[in-house]
Amino acid sequence: MHEDRFPGHKFLPYILIAPSIAVIFIFLIGPFGQSIYESFFVSTPFGTRTIYVGLRNYIRLFSSPDYLNSVVATFKFAAFVIIIGLSISLAIAQLLNQKIRGVGFYQVALIWTYAISPTIAGVIWASMFAPATGLIPYIVSKLSGGYTMNWMTNGQLALFIVAAAATWKMLGYNIIFFLAGLQNVPDEFLEAAQIDGASPWKAFWRITFPMLSPTTSFLLFVNMLYAFFQVFGLIDIMTRGGPGNATELLVYKLYRDGFIHLNTGFASAQSFIIFFVISVVAIIQLRIVTRKAIYFR
Amino acid sequence: MTRKNRHEILIHAILIILVIVLAFPVFFALVTSTLSFQESYEYPPKLIPGNQFMNNFKDAWERVNIGRLFFNSTLISVVVAIVKTILALLAAFAYTHFKFRGQGLLFSMCMITQMLPLPVRIIPTYQLIATFNWINSYYALMVPFFASTTGLLLFRQFYMTVPADLPDAARVDGASPMRYFLQILVPISKTNIAALFVIEFIFMWSQYLWPLIVTTTGEMRVIQIGIKMLLASEQIAPEWNVIMAGTVIAMLPPLIVLLVLRKSFVQGIAMQTTK
Numbered sequence: 001m002h003e004d005r006f007p008g009h010k011f012l013p014y015i016l017i018a019p020s021i022a023v024i025f026i027f028l029i030g031p032f033g034q035s036i037y038e039s040f041f042v043s044t045p046f047g048t049r050t051i052y053v054g055l056r057n058y059i060r061l062f063s064s065p066d067y068l069n070s071v072v073a074t075f076k077f078a079a080f081v082i083i084i085g086l087s088i089s090l091a092i093a094q095l096l097n098q099k100i101r102g103v104g105f106y107q108v109a110l111i112w113t114y115a116i117s118p119t120i121a122g123v124i125w126a127s128m129f130a131p132a133t134g135l136i137p138y139i140v141s142k143l144s145g146g147y148t149m150n151w152m153t154n155g156q157l158a159l160f161i162v163a164a165a166a167t168w169k170m171l172g173y174n175i176i177f178f179l180a181g182l183q184n185v186p187d188e189f190l191e192a193a194q195i196d197g198a199s200p201w202k203a204f205w206r207i208t209f210p211m212l213s214p215t216t217s218f219l220l221f222v223n224m225l226y227a228f229f230q231v232f233g234l235i236d237i238m239t240r241g242g243p244g245n246a247t248e249l250l251v252y253k254l255y256r257d258g259f260i261h262l263n264t265g266f267a268s269a270q271s272f273i274i275f276f277v278i279s280v281v282a283i284i285q286l287r288i289v290t291r292k293a294i295y296f297r
Numbered sequence: 298m299t300r301k302n303r304h305e306i307l308i309h310a311i312l313i314i315l316v317i318v319l320a321f322p323v324f325f326a327l328v329t330s331t332l333s334f335q336e337s338y339e340y341p342p343k344l345i346p347g348n349q350f351m352n353n354f355k356d357a358w359e360r361v362n363i364g365r366l367f368f369n370s371t372l373i374s375v376v377v378a379i380v381k382t383i384l385a386l387l388a389a390f391a392y393t394h395f396k397f398r399g400q401g402l403l404f405s406m407c408m409i410t411q412m413l414p415l416p417v418r419i420i421p422t423y424q425l426i427a428t429f430n431w432i433n434s435y436y437a438l439m440v441p442f443f444a445s446t447t448g449l450l451l452f453r454q455f456y457m458t459v460p461a462d463l464p465d466a467a468r469v470d471g472a473s474p475m476r477y478f479l480q481i482l483v484p485i486s487k488t489n490i491a492a493l494f495v496i497e498f499i500f501m502w503s504q505y506l507w508p509l510i511v512t513t514t515g516e517m518r519v520i521q522i523g524i525k526m527l528l529a530s531e532q533i534a535p536e537w538n539v540i541m542a543g544t545v546i547a548m549l550p551p552l553i554v555l556l557v558l559r560k561s562f563v564q565g566i567a568m569q570t571t572k
Contacts (some may be wrong), residue, residue: 003388003396004394004395004396004463005394005395005461005464005465005468005473005474006394006395006416006464006468006474006477009395009474010397012391012393012395012474012475013392013395013397013400014392015398016388016390016391016395017387017388017391017392017403018406018444019384019387020385020387020388020407020444020445020449021403021406021407022441023441024406024407024410024427024444027422027425027440027441027444028410028413028418028419028444029406029409029410029413031418031420031421031422031424031425032413032417032418032421034418034421034424035417035419035420035421037419038420038421092315094313095308095311095312095315096312098308100305100309101305101310102309104331104477106312106316107563108556108559109316109319109320110312110315110316110319111555112552112555113319113498114346114555115499115548115551115552115554115555116323116552117499117502117503117521117547117548117551118503118505118552119503119505119521119524119525120521120544120547120548121322123524123528123540123541123544124322124323124325124326124541124544125322125542126323126528127325127326127329127535127537127541128325130535130537131426133338133342133534134338134342135325135342135344138340138341138342168319169457170321171319176562176563176566177566180563180566180567180569183567184567198335205459222481225414228416229414229415229416229506231505232505232506233503233505233506233525236505236509236525237525237528238523251506254416254419255419255506255510258419258420259423259510264420267419267420268420268421271416271417271419271420272417274416274417274462275412275413275419278412278414278417279412282411282412282521291476
C-alpha cells in the first residue's frame with residue numbers, strides 16, 4: 001500500500017472526496033435503500049396511502065407469466081449481445097492487432113460505432129428493416145422469392161433485430177478494449193509458442209485468450225449492464241416492447257410498471273431483482289479477474 | 298508475389314469489407330436524409346443521395362425544435378463530463394496520496410456505485426428529484442450523474458504509477474498538496490482527462506430513460522427524445538427522410554468528440570488495461 005505523501009493534512013482528503021461521496025449518498029445509496037424498502041409496500045390507486053405487504057410484490061412477480069416472459073426475453077437478448085458481440089469484436093481486434101499498413105485508419109473506421117447512441121442505432125435499424133418498405137425486407141424478399149419479413153408481427157424476429165442493432169452499436173466499444181488488451185500480450189510469448197511449433201489458432205487459445213481474461217470479464221460486465229439497461233431507448237424507439245410483449249425487456253417492463261402504471265412497490269421489487277442479477281455477475285467477474293491476476297504474477 | 302504479401306492483401310480485403318459493413322447503416326441514414334418523401338418510399342429503395350437535406354432538416358427543426366434540444370444535450374453533456382472529471386480527479390488524489398481513517402470503506406462505497414445503475418433505484422431517485430422541486434430542470438438532468446467510478450478508477454490507476462519522488466520533492470520544496478495537485482498532477486493527467494471526457498460526453502449524450510421521466514415540456518427535452526418525437530409525430534407513414542435528417546444531426550457531436558480526442562482516448566484505455 002502507498003504512504004501518506006502529505007502527513008499533517010488530516011482534513012484535506014475528506015474535503016477532496018466529500019463531493020463524490022455526497023452525490024453517491026444522496027442519489028445512489030440512499031435511493032437504493034429506499035427502493036428496497038418500497039418493494040415491501042403497495043400504494044393505493046391514487047397514491048394517497050401505502051400498505052405494507054411483505055414479500056407479496058416478489059411473489060406476484062414470480063407468478064406472473066408476463067414477468068417470466070420478460071426475464072426469458074432479457075436473457076436471450078443479453079446472451080446474443082454478449083456472445084455474438086464479443087466474439088465478432090475479438091475477431092476484428094485480432095485482425096487489427098497485426099503489423100499491416102494503415103492500421104490507424106482501420107482503427108478509427110472500426111471503433112466509431114461507440115459514439116452512436118442506442119436510440120440512434122434503433123431509429124436507423126428501424127428504417128432499414130421497416131416492414132414492406134425498408135431496404136432489408138426488400139432484399140430478403142428478392143433473394144427468397146417473395147418472403148415477407150415483418151417484425152411487427154413476428155416476435156422472435158423482432159427480438160433478433162433489436163439484438164442485432166444493439167450489438168452493432170456496441171462493436172466499437174468492445175473492439176477498443178480488446179485491442180488494448182491484445183497489445184498488452186507480450187510478443188515473446190507468442191514467438192516462443194511459434195518456435196515450439198504451435199499453430200496460430202492454438203497459440204491464440206492457449207496464450208492470448210487466457211491473458212485477455214481481465215479484459216474479457218470486464219467487457220462481459222459492461223455488456224451485461226448495456227444489454228440490461230442502456231438499450232431502453234433502442235427498445236422504446238424500435239418496438240415499445242412489442243409485438244405482444246416479445247421484446248419487453250426487464251428495464252422496459254420496469255419503466256411501464258413504475259412510470260406508466262404507477263405501481264411503485266411492484267416496480268421497486270423489479271429493481272431489486274435486477275440488482276441481485278448484476279451482483280451475481282459482478283462477483284463472478286471479480287473472481288475471474290483476481291484468479292487470473294495471481295496466475296500470471 | 299510472396300506468401301507474406303498475399304496474406305497482407307487478404308487481411309486488407311477483410312478489413313475493408315468490415316469497414317463497409319459496419320458503416321452501412323449510417324450511410325443508409327445519410328442517403329435517406331437527402332431524399333424527398335416520395336423518393337424515400339421508392340421501390341427498390343434508393344442508395345444514391347438526393348438533394349433534399351436542407352428541406353428535411355428544416356422540417357425536423359420546425360417539428361420538434363431541434364435547435365433547443367441540441368443545445369440542451371450539448372449543455373448537459375459538457376457540464377456533466379467536466380464536473381465528473383473534476384470530482385474524479387479530486388477523489389483519486391485523496392485515495393492515492395493520503396492515508397486517512399475510513400479510507401477503505403469510503404473507497405468501497407465509491408466502487409459499489411458500479412452496481413447501482415439508474416434502473417435499480419429509479420423510483421426513489423425520481424421521488425427525490427420531485428422533493429427538491431427539480432422536475433423539468435437542468436439540475437434534474439445533470440446532478441444525479443455527477444459521481445464517476447470510471448473516472449476514479451482511471452485516475453487512481455495512473456496515480457499509483459506516479460513515482461513517490463514527485464510528491465516528496467514538491468513537499469520538500471514547500472509546495473502545498475493542492476499546489477502539487479494543480480501544477481503537477483493535473484497537467485500530467487492530460488491523456489486520462491481527455492479519455493474520460495470522451496467516455497462521459499458520449500455517456501451523457503446517449504441518455505434517454507432519465508430525461509424521458511424527469512422532463513415534461515418540449516423545451517427541456519434532449520435530442521435523443523427529439524428523435525422519438527419525430528418518429529411519433531407521423532400520422533400515416535413515417536417520414537424517414539425528415540427523421541434521418543434529425544438523426545444525422547444528433548449523431549454528430551459524440552462522433553466529433555471521439556474523432557478529435559481519438560489518440561488520447563485510445564491511449565487512456567490502453568493505460569487502464571495494463572496491469
